[in-house]
Amino acid sequence: MKTQEFFRQGLGFAMRLGVEFVVATGVGSLMGHFLDTWLETEPWFLALGVIFGGAAGALNVYRTAQRLVPPDEDDEDNADPNRKPGGSGTDDLKF
């Protein structure tokens, strides 16, 4: 993958990760809050909702990050083993 393509992809991911986590936590909390209001069990479902929402957020962030393909991964076997890290500016961004 070209560095320029990776840069574009990286910008996209940077914009996504934060929102993914916050929104999932928010949705979990809101669901907990509504359940609490409905069943009059405050604050137990809210607490559970925050935990499950946080877990869902972390899962979303993990899945999103997994989709990030570092540059040159396709031809990793052909990569120069003596290549200096940071040579193209993004070489050290591998997971």
Place this chain on the structure above:
Amino acid sequence: MAGENPLHHFELHPLVHMHLGGLDISINKAVIAMWIGLALIFLFFMLVVKSGTQLIPGKLQSLAEVALEFIRGLVDEFIGEEGKKYFHFVAAIFFFIFACNVIGLVPGSYTMTSQLVVTGAFAVMIFVMTLFIGFARHGLHFLSILVPPGVPKIMIPFMVIVETISMLARPISLSVRLFANMTAGHTVLGVLFALTMSAPIWLGWLPFGFTVIINVLEVAIALIQAYIFATLTCVYIGDVIKLH
């Protein structure tokens, strides 16, 4: 402009009052911006087609080809072989959102995507569509999307809750991301411009310089947000087609 609420320009007031039954279908700045966006995309592609597609493309044809190739790349990557069916949909979403984002950068116009109701309508429509595709293709087996493969049996009830929250968060994060980015960018521009107008000339050039820089950044953000929206549309459709 000085001393004005920076969120003031997001307010919508009807320009032409219209009612259909009990529905308020008044025309305001957002509607006009949407029409202009649609017209520009339509005119651009009509111009490309009318001028005749050549084997060696001209400037306009090259631009259209690059844009469409880019969308095709997204669709192929995230949906796969079946992506061809959804190419038109994703391309329409991408061009429309991009046009709306860019039109909002013209002073005096309106950023339609800075309204949560607009981005929310898009996101909910895409979410409902993915549910339809999922149930149509897999029947009740589609519900297995809530259980990731390889999960121990004891964890399944927890994972179903987590995955349900994760699914419900999709349309919200999709709409909030676009709306928040557009609103935040234009608010910053509004604040900086208000500073420019209220400062004396010897100091006003500083916020004005930032306004220009942020405007350039906003053009990039307009493109990136349209790209993210189109990418996520492909990801969500791809997820329900492949299930895991």
